[in-house]
Amino acid sequence: GQNIDQPTEMTATEGAIVQINCTYQTSGFNGLFWYQQHAGEAPTFLSYNVLDGLEEKGRFSSFLSRSKGYSYLLLKELQMKDSASYLCAVRDSNYQLIWGAGTKLIIKP
Amino acid sequence: ETGVTQTPRHLVMGMTNKKSLKCEQHLGHNAMYWYKQSAKKPLELMFVYNFKEQTENNSVPSRFSPECPNSSHLFLHLHTLQPEDSALYLCASSQAQENSPLHFGNGTRLTVT
Numbered sequence: 001g002q003n004i005d006q007p008t009e010m011t012a013t014e015g016a017i018v019q020i021n022c023t024y025q026t027s028g029f030n031g032l033f034w035y036q037q038h039a040g041e042a043p044t045f046l047s048y049n050v051l052d053g054l055e056e057k058g059r060f061s062s063f064l065s066r067s068k069g070y071s072y073l074l075l076k077e078l079q080m081k082d083s084a085s086y087l088c089a090v091r092d093s094n095y096q097l098i099w100g101a102g103t104k105l106i107i108k109p
Numbered sequence: 110e111t112g113v114t115q116t117p118r119h120l121v122m123g124m125t126n127k128k129s130l131k132c133e134q135h136l137g138h139n140a141m142y143w144y145k146q147s148a149k150k151p152l153e154l155m156f157v158y159n160f161k162e163q164t165e166n167n168s169v170p171s172r173f174s175p176e177c178p179n180s181s182h183l184f185l186h187l188h189t190l191q192p193e194d195s196a197l198y199l200c201a202s203s204q205a206q207e208n209s210p211l212h213f214g215n216g217t218r219l220t221v222t
Contacts (some may be wrong), residue, residue, distance in 0.1 A: 031207065042215045042216065045212070089152075101149055101151045102149075
């Protein structure tokens with residue numbers, strides 16, 4: 001079966017750096033997405049990786065290793081507003097999106 | 110402000126009621142989706158429409174009935190639901206391209222009593 005694994009919950013301190021990991025086992029690979037979802041709000045698109053390596057976008061970066069079935073989302077200079085759930089999703093060989101259950105990130109002052 | 114609007118935001122209904130969820134996208138996208146989101150579970154894809162044609166129905170019970178009258182509007186008609194159907198129902202849209210991200214609405218929080 002197809003599976004996406006992410007930690008259920010993480011805690012970090014304001015101003016620090018946190019890395020949220022995502023591992024996947026899917027039938028084929030056609031790209032990986034990261035989304036942010038604040039409580040009671042819509043998931044919003046953060047990043048897309050289809051080739052190996054690091055994609056940087058301001059305070060957020062996303063890394064992909066296709067050979068390891070692994071990605072991470074790196075958040076720097078954490079702010080209180082970064083408290084949210086972070087969802088990892090992979091497009092399989094049929095271009096279907098397979099979703100992880102999300103990682104709830106709690107930022108403490 | 111999201112380019113995908115869902116109404117209502119909250120809905121409480123009995124098991125014998127009939128109600129409809131509405132979604133409208135203002136982004137010029139040609140694909141629309143219904144997802145179910147339950148606590149601590151991955152998003153579950155329910156239905157997909159590409160250019161108004163249904164291309165995906167993930168074994169969803171017939172008590173959920175989608176309707177897509179045009180590429181900007183999507184409905185989910187509900188009837189004789191069960192308490193386990195209580196969840197957040199998310200609408201999304203995208204361009205029908207492999208690297209096109211989904212744009213989600215804020216969802217309808219549904220409670221079935």
